[in-house]
Amino acid sequence: MRTLIVDDERLARNELRRLLQAYDQIEIVGEAVNGEDALEKIKELRPELLFLDIQMPGKNGFEVLMELKENVPEVIFTTAYDEYALKAFEFNALDYLLKPIEPQRLDAAIQRLEANEPNERPLTQGSSAEPEQKILGEFDQVFVKDGDKCWFVTLGKVRLFESIGNYVRLHFDHHKPLILRSLNALDERLDSNVFFRANRKHIINLRMIETIEPYFSGGLVVRLKGGDRIEISRRQAIRFKELLSL
Template sequence: MNCLIVDDNKIARTTLRQMAGKVRDLIVTGECETAMDAYNLMQEQPVDLLLLDIEMPGMTGLELTKHLGDNRPVIIFTTSKKEYASEAFDLNVADYVIKPVNPARFLQAIDKARDIIDSRREEVKLEEDNFLFIRDSAIVRRLNLDEILYAEAMGDYVKLHTLHRFFAIHTTLKAVEERLPVSRFIRVHRSYVVAVNKIDTIQDGAIVIQGKPVPVADAYRAALNRRMNIL
């Protein structure tokens, strides 16, 4: 992950750089004292992650976030002020860390950012490769990922259920799961992987997809609830 530190306080920038330097996959590509400097730099050198202060001379971190729009990097606010938290999270940032930044809290925020960045990369990959090839009897068939409702393990085979039929493939559910983008599919049981956008309801310990119940195991329930962002 490429990272840009934006803070008008030199000591704060140095502290963040030192913490970032201890994270193996985090590369600090630059530092800026103002939000405007950061904006100009990102026009020439896009980054994956912004460690962004809020109160700075001229443009604030909140204003920069709004100005960057939908194609902005993942943002972690690092600030000594708690009162901006609600507005910050309304902007759908990864995290909001209060200074002085604790190393453990910093790593927690980086983990959140990494998950978001990985998800974005999966979505980009999906746009480039929105299908897979399966062996259907003696035929190798192209199957669009959007057709798949869920995958079901059945002994030495996996059934890929679509709206009107299913395809039985001689493979393992683990192998199928590894081929499906995590941005669109989730394991809910040792025998089932489902398409998140095909879920109609969740009730009585099961997911319902096109009227068909799919069991949810207790071991996967918490992850499913987080993924569904249930209110």
């Protein structure tokens, strides 16, 4: 895929070019150092994919896209700022990578590009009935919206999903937003190698476990980073031990 890197920082362009060397399907046809340069290079080189910075001298990344009338390439935004995430999705971006770009996140973006899938869907939208939905792993990022507040969250940072009636509460950092989604629907979407259904009300992030203790009737209790203590039911404790055993 013919690819143009657009970024005003030379070191950022060089690092992205280095990371992209691992992908034979990506052909870097050029680089642009600002918005005006990007528009000229897009017209000249006809790229199929842009890695597009947002904050640049002159025209920003959004203004560049607004000036493209036809033959608009696929776009993966690259930026050091997460506050533009919501607006990025309004431009149908394939992905939104925060600098410094992590190889795992770049790999997820390239896989999504190959599969011709849309970017991470907001957890507040969509239906569990959608066919062949992508399994979400720890490096995937999602929008979470609760009232007037919204977050752009890497799922690996979510330590706990808690069922609250028809809602699910996400626990990450010091935030606990609610989303209108059933725990069962999330359980079907989340990578079972990372996120484990502990009981009827909780899904835990296995990477966030600090301690494990025996509990009543063959169950277990785990303490997560952040202090949450979650019971693993007796039935699930069997699966838990099998999953974590050598």
